[in-house]
Amino acid sequence: MSAKGHCLCGEIQELTRDFNGSIIGVLHNIQEKYGYLPENILREVAKETGFSLIDVYSVATFYKAFKLEPKGKHVVCVCTGTACHVRGSDKAVEELSRMLGVDPGDTTSDGQYSLETVNCLGACALAPLVVVDDHYQAQVTPAKVRKMFQEYAANSSEANLPAGR
Amino acid sequence: MSFLQARLRSPEQFAAMQQKLRLRRESNERYVAICGDTGCAAWGSKNIRAVFQEKLDNLGVKEIAIRFTGCLGLCEYGPIVVVFPGEIFYQRVKEDDVEEILRETFLKGKVIQRLLYEDPLSDKKYVRASEIPFYRGQKRLLLGKHWKIDPVRIEDYLAIGGYSAAVEAFSGLDREQIIEEVKKSRLRGRGGAGFPAGLKWQECYETPADKKYIICNADEGDPGAFMDRSILEGNPHSILEGLLVGGYAVGAEEGLIYVRAEYPTAVEKLKLAISQAEELGLLGDNILDTGFHFKVSLSIGAGAFVCGETSALVASVEGRVGEPRQKPPHLAENGLWGKPTVINNAETLANVPLIFRLGSEGYGRIGTENSRGTKIFSLVGKVNNTGLVEVPLGMTLREIIFDIGGGIKEGKKFKAVQTGGPSGGCLPESLLDLPTDYEDLNASGSMMGSGGMIVMDEDTCMVDVARYFLRFLKDESCGKCFSCREGIGRMLELIDDICEGTGSPGHLEFLQEVARAVKDSTMCGLGQTSVNPVLSTIRYFEDEYRAHIEESRCPAGVCKDLIRFEIDKELCNGCGACLKSCPAEAIEGERKKPHGILDWKCTRCGICLETCAQGAVLKK
CATH class of the missing domain: 3.40.30.10 (Glutaredoxin)
Known part of the structure; x- marks a missing residue:
């Protein structure tokens, strides 16, 4: 039973369906479903799989892909791979950080935007690269980031951005 | 495609089907x-x-x-x-x-x-594509197949001879013969250290056990390298074929592909490829009635650079925190779930079918004495023709960057090329004629790594590059060894001081001392090589470090604390573009009159420089 008293049995079974001794796959399932790893689910999953909560927690915090906090409605992700770095990705991070008022890794207080960085997306020809909700913005500069983001925020419902060159 | 729906029952059926597909392909190009x-x-x-x-x-x-x-x-x-046709x-x-x-x-x-x-x-x-200088200088044995196949269609791969090597292996060859062939080809691991693939297979083959595993390492964590992803997405069946040959050779009936979660398309393509091969009977029980069983599954990583290290990878597949362990025992004796395991990089496995097609001698004729075959590099950074290039090992850096890569962007001056990712180093102009050979790269203080090749020009600060890699490594250190966990942090503090202009001459010596300590006392390969970006930049670009320390100057104009922006009063026409765009409101001036920058407010973002059409903003 969860904290709210609602039985999660069915969900937990679904999340642990392909459990083969490795908890990582289960955590991927949880994150896919909820967008992050909610504490109550982790507790139930630990019981179901026979792991101690501390083991589950240590795996959940070791790997970058897992988040313990919910993400914002929109995710702004800046690639900070080496190719992006030498072409100035840190300036894009700073500009976005200033515009959103959050540090990389955090979510705005209204829950609208999460600012993330990623080590490499393997699209180095587009460097520096910013991805907003799966829309690629290639070869960005701080000024381009500003412009693109203002436009995006204005019509994010249409969500139809060209890569721009 | 009726003849693709039936499960193949013998090597003869396979050959007949392949022939049909080939003829059909040749009749319509x-x-x-x-x-x-x-x-x-x-x-x-x-x-x-x-x-x-x-x-x-x-x-x-x-x-x-x-x-x-x-x-x-x-x-x-x-x-x-x-x-x-016509390309x-x-x-x-x-x-x-x-x-x-x-x-x-x-x-x-x-x-x-x-x-x-x-x-x-x-x-x-x-x-024609092959006439373009970018392609003309390459030898695209692996990447060249990408033109010809749609990765979601197994028939495309079969029509160009796909799976022939695997079928030849388990329908006619001894395991020893295959291992001997791979040893003779002198194929070396394409993921980092360059260990001979044939020897790895032999060790695992010779260890008696009831169960063995073969794993494809597709945890491509080096920032700036994406050749493995391109093979996984562009030609997933070549990886499966490499696994089949390797699995048969070492006596494994289970193969596993460990792939990064950051590569969702690759995961999707691999899943499809596996199900297609299963339907045709090229994976599964009693393949082509030869008595060989082999299945392949995927293991999705979760974002940890250290999991590219083989023992950490095994820990991660088993669902644990990805920390490396002490070796020996080697994975060939004690690997996944305690069983003998061989782990090959994705590009290495994609090379295996090639060895069969060209013969070990033919394959061995490509490359240099110690480094045979081709290598895919991701040629990125400040170079004109950014992209993936595949060249015979031993080609010089100059040929790759200037002949194939078309030289430096915007006609700027070449400064350095970074090879080997966070385990590699930065090589200067004087080493441009160095051959890309495992030994030569190691001797220069860098390494082959997985094949990232990041080109840097005069606007790249080498101290900042070293700082970039240290930040990355500090974040990615698993924390098991004190020397790596704390040592990288200490090195980063020292480099931060240098970049901020508060470094003293002693900083440089202390930095090297810490680096040597980390190198000597850390357990895994990633920790030991984590000092390469620092040591190589000090070795080849000491002047740049000294300029930061002794003159508080960043020659490339990158380190924020050491630069400032000014507006040239002669050039400024007072259009106000910079004033409007400055996010820090650090620019003032009346319309049509020269503007000025309030240094105490300026955050050095450089937007004014980018915005000014007159070229009046100067970086000093």
Whole structure:
């Protein structure tokens, strides 16, 4: 039973369906479903799989892909791979950080935007690269980031951005 | 495709089917290859495919096939579309161009000049892909297949001889013979250290056990390297074939592909490829009735650079925190779930079918004495032709960067090339004639690594690059060894001081001392090589470190604390563009009169420099 008293049995079974001794796959399932790893689910999953909560927690915090906090409605992700770095990705991070008022890794207080960085997306020809909700913005500069983001925020419902060159 | 639905029951059936597919392919080579890799997809290639499909449907044309392929190499000029026959190479294609390509090129056989690639150095236009200097200098044994196949169609791979090596292996060859062949080819690991693949297989083969595993390491964590992803996405069956041969050779019946969670498309393509191979009976129980069983599953990583280290990878597959362990025992004795395990990098496995096709002698003729075959490099950074290049091992850095890569962007001056990712180093201009050979790169203080090649120009600060890698490594250190966990942090503090202009001459000596300690006392390969970015930049670019320390100057104009922006009063026409764009409100001035920057407010973002049309903003 969860904290709210609602039985999660069915969900937990679904999340642990392909459990083969490795908890990582289960955590991927949880994150896919909820967008992050909610504490109550982790507790139930630990019981179901026979792991101690501390083991589950240590795996959940070791790997970058897992988040313990919910993400914002929109995710702004800046690639900070080496190719992006030498072409100035840190300036894009700073500009976005200033515009959103959050540090990389955090979510705005209204829950609208999460600012993330990623080590490499393997699209180095587009460097520096910013991805907003799966829309690629290639070869960005701080000024381009500003412009693109203002436009995006204005019509994010249409969500139809060209890569721009 | 009726003959693809039936499960194949014998090597003869396989050969007959392959022959049919080959003949059918040869009788109709009219198709368009549209690059569907991340780079081109971001430029809009998915829409281009859709428009091609729509126009072909409208015209009722059936004999022109569309292949939505893996990376075609020249990412900088995406979306790339290649028309076959003729190998006519169109770049930066837009949706509006599609109809013209169909009408002019396919129906009338005319080349559209406007869409051809133009060499930035000579302004010459090229029609055929293989004539373009970027492709001409390469030897695309692996990547060359990407033109020919749509990764979602197993018949494309079969038609160009796919799975022949695997079938030949388990229907006619001894395990020792295969291992001997791979040893003779002198194939070395393409993921980092360059250990001979044949020896790895032999060790695992010779360890008696009831169960063994073979794992494909596709945890490509080096920032700036994406060749493994391009193979996984562009030719997933070649990885499966390599696994089949390797699995048979070492006596494993279970193969596993460990792939990064950051590569969702690769995961999707692999899943599809596995199910297709299973349906045809090329994976599963009693393959082609030869008595060989082999199944392949996927293990999805969760974002940890250290999991590229083999023992950490095993821990991660088992669902634990990815920490390396002390070796020996080696994985060939005690690997996944305690069983003998062999782990090969994705590119290494993709090379295996090639060895069978060319013969170990033919394969061995490519490359240098100690480094045989080809290597894929991701040529990125400040270079004109960004993309994936595949060259014979031993080609010099200069040939790769200048002949294939077309030199430095915007005519700037070459400063360094970084090879080997966070375990590698930065090599200066004086080493441009160094061959890309495992030993030569190691001796220079860098390494082959997985093949990232990041080109840097005069505007790149080498101290900042070292700081970048230290930040990355500090974040990615698993924390098991004190020397790596704390040592990288200490090195980063020292470099931060230098970048901020508060470094003293003693900083440089202390930095090297800490680096040596980390190198000597850390357990895994990643920790030991984590000092290479620092040591190599000090070795080749000490002047730049000294300029930061002794003159509080960043020669490349990168380190924020050591630069400032000014407006040239003569050049400024007072248009106000910079004033409006400055996010820190650090610019003031009246309209039509020269503006000025309030240094105490300036955050050094550089937007004013970018915005000013007069070139009046100066970085000092």
